[in-house]
Amino acid sequence: MCLICDRIEMIKKGANPYFVKELDTGYAVIGDNQHFYGYTLFLYKHHGKITELFHLDADERAKFMEEMTLVAEAANNAFGAEKMNYELLGMGDAHLHWHLYPRRTGDIENYGSHGKGPVWWYPMEKMYSDDCRPTESELADMKARLLKELDALTEKRGK
Numbered sequence: 001m002c003l004i005c006d007r008i009e010m011i012k013k014g015a016n017p018y019f020v021k022e023l024d025t026g027y028a029v030i031g032d033n034q035h036f037y038g039y040t041l042f043l044y045k046h047h048g049k050i051t052e053l054f055h056l057d058a059d060e061r062a063k064f065m066e067e068m069t070l071v072a073e074a075a076n077n078a079f080g081a082e083k084m085n086y087e088l089l090g091m092g093d094a095h096l097h098w099h100l101y102p103r104r105t106g107d108i109e110n111y112g113s114h115g116k117g118p119v120w121w122y123p124m125e126k127m128y129s130d131d132c133r134p135t136e137s138e139l140a141d142m143k144a145r146l147l148k149e150l151d152a153l154t155e156k157r158g159k
């Protein structure tokens with residue numbers, strides 16, 4: 001079973017505490033660990049044999065990309081980023097899902113190339129430390145911020 005399919009099942013049952021908003025092609029959720037404050041994911045609704053962007057037909061892909069971009073803009077506005085980072089990987093779970101990271105100078109300390117580089121040059125054990133899990137009230141605050149921005153952007157685009 002796929003972890004992301006599991007999380008989506010939890011969303012459908014109203015039992016996923018990280019869930020923020022459903023869009024046409026996917027679900028916006030707050031990341032479990034928040035070393036990169038505002039780390040947000042956008043989970044594609046379907047899995048099965050779909051594991052690559054090129055498995056989507058052109059219209060669906062365009063919509064998925066547009067909605068991912070909207071979630072990234074909302075995260076940028078909600079959490080304040082110097083630069084958004086976008087990743088679609090999938091060697092852990094092949095289910096299409098975007099990692100959206102608000103980045104700020106110094107957020108990987110002196111790792112990487114003298115503090116510059118992708119999030120995964122920061123040590124995994126630090127990035128996924130329990131110390132980086134939001135408290136219940138921090139999570140509630142993050143969800144409210146992201147939802148507010150998502151609603152504002154979707155309204156602006158007339159959805």
Ligand SMILES: [Zn+2]
Pocket residue numbers: 002003004005006046047048095
């Ligand atoms: Zn899946």
